[in-house]
Amino acid sequence: MSLKILHTADLHLGMTFNNRGYPEAVREQLIEARFETLVRIVELANSEQCVLLVIAGDLFHRPNVAAATITRTLNILERFSGCTALLPGNHDYYDPEGPLWRSLRSEGFDELVLLTAEQPFPLQDYGLDAILYPAPCNKKHSPANRIGWIDPPSERPADSYHIGVAHGAVQGISPDLEDQYFPMTTSELSALKMHHWCLGHTHIRYPDRAEASCEPFLISGTPEPDGFDCRHNGCVWLTELNDEKESRSRSVETGFLRFREIEKQLDSAADFDAIMQELAPEGDRTLVKLKLFGTLPEADYRDRGLRFKNLREHLLYLETEDGELTVEITPELIAARYPEGSFPHRFLTRLSERGDPEALQLAYRLTEEVKR
Numbered sequence: 001m002s003l004k005i006l007h008t009a010d011l012h013l014g015m016t017f018n019n020r021g022y023p024e025a026v027r028e029q030l031i032e033a034r035f036e037t038l039v040r041i042v043e044l045a046n047s048e049q050c051v052l053l054v055i056a057g058d059l060f061h062r063p064n065v066a067a068a069t070i071t072r073t074l075n076i077l078e079r080f081s082g083c084t085a086l087l088p089g090n091h092d093y094y095d096p097e098g099p100l101w102r103s104l105r106s107e108g109f110d111e112l113v114l115l116t117a118e119q120p121f122p123l124q125d126y127g128l129d130a131i132l133y134p135a136p137c138n139k140k141h142s143p144a145n146r147i148g149w150i151d152p153p154s155e156r157p158a159d160s161y162h163i164g165v166a167h168g169a170v171q172g173i174s175p176d177l178e179d180q181y182f183p184m185t186t187s188e189l190s191a192l193k194m195h196h197w198c199l200g201h202t203h204i205r206y207p208d209r210a211e212a213s214c215e216p217f218l219i220s221g222t223p224e225p226d227g228f229d230c231r232h233n234g235c236v237w238l239t240e241l242n243d244e245k246e247s248r249s250r251s252v253e254t255g256f257l258r259f260r261e262i263e264k265q266l267d268s269a270a271d272f273d274a275i276m277q278e279l280a281p282e283g284d285r286t287l288v289k290l291k292l293f294g295t296l297p298e299a300d301y302r303d304r305g306l307r308f309k310n311l312r313e314h315l316l317y318l319e320t321e322d323g324e325l326t327v328e329i330t331p332e333l334i335a336a337r338y339p340e341g342s343f344p345h346r347f348l349t350r351l352s353e354r355g356d357p358e359a360l361q362l363a364y365r366l367t368e369e370v371k372r
């Protein structure tokens with residue numbers, strides 16, 4: 001009998017996206033997209049005939065997430081036809097008295113296994129010859145990981161699949177400069193001789209490629225992009241363990257929204273048009289942060305707001321930073337802005353003739369500021 005698993009983590013349901021002044025309609029879409037992604041994950045697990053859905057922590061963004069969020073999440077997970085194993089991560093850490101895990105326990109359905117204790121979880125009751133070994137987080141930060149309780153391999157039933165499920169940083173792979181995210185090492189994980197490890201916490205998949213086999217552990221990454229520091233489209237692992245207990249995994253893209261951060265040098269109106277034409281087809285599933293620098297002819301510089309407005313209509317969200325974009329200072333511009341013979345006119349004309357564009361830009365900015 002082989003065992004087919006869908007492995008995900010770090011969906012962070014209940015994130016509010018209050019952090020960067022998104023318009024309310026965009027914010028609501030960001031919140032909603034994460035639930036829709038969970039729906040797609042469950043549909044994928046069903047259509048791929050997975051028997052086990054492993055969520056390796058941070059399904060929820062915080063331990064005091066709204067009651068409606070918990071109910072909605074359980075209603076989605078319940079549509080999975082197999083067994084769902086949910087590990088507390090460092091964001092949704094286990095607090096037996098807290099509202100999250102109390103609600104999950106009281107509202108949870110029969111096929112939901114809450115991996116809240118440091119003990120083996122045999123899945124025989126669900127028809128699976130598998131045993132899960134969880135490392136449940138019990139707080140937001142910890143310099144010590146939670147895999148230390150796991151017994152050496154000699155004491156395990158020989159026929160079962162032994163699968164570790166942990167949440168935290170892996171040394172050399174996840175950024176954790178202060179060792180505060182339940183840090184683990186590859187050798188610690190390997191020494192426990194699991195048939196497979198499902199890890200959560202790092203938002204980028206590991207290994208970062210489409211397929212993997214017999215890796216010491218896999219990190220699922222977030223299935224739905226959550227900000228401009230996320231440069232992938234969101235994914236999960238589909239893992240199959242064969243009769244020999246060897247694993248083969250395939251990464252499947254699951255994300256709906258995407259974030260793009262772009263820096264672009266503009267030297268002409270054509271450059272400006274090119275970047276607009278490149279970005280517009282991204283469409284209303286894309287959020288763009290666009291930083292522009294360089295120099296534009298006056299008319300294009302002046303109309304840049306109009307171009308941004310047009311582009312904004314094609315995207316879900318556009319944030320622009322153009323403080324380093326400058327106007328091309330020509331004799332015509334100087335003549336149009338300052339009376340002939342005035343000090344700025346003479347000064348800027350002289351700098352322009354001297355062929356020092358940087359000094360000219362600076363002088364122009366200063367005189368414009370004085371004018372205001």
Ligand SMILES: [Mn+2]
Nearest residue numbers: 058089090201
């Ligand atoms: Mn985490």
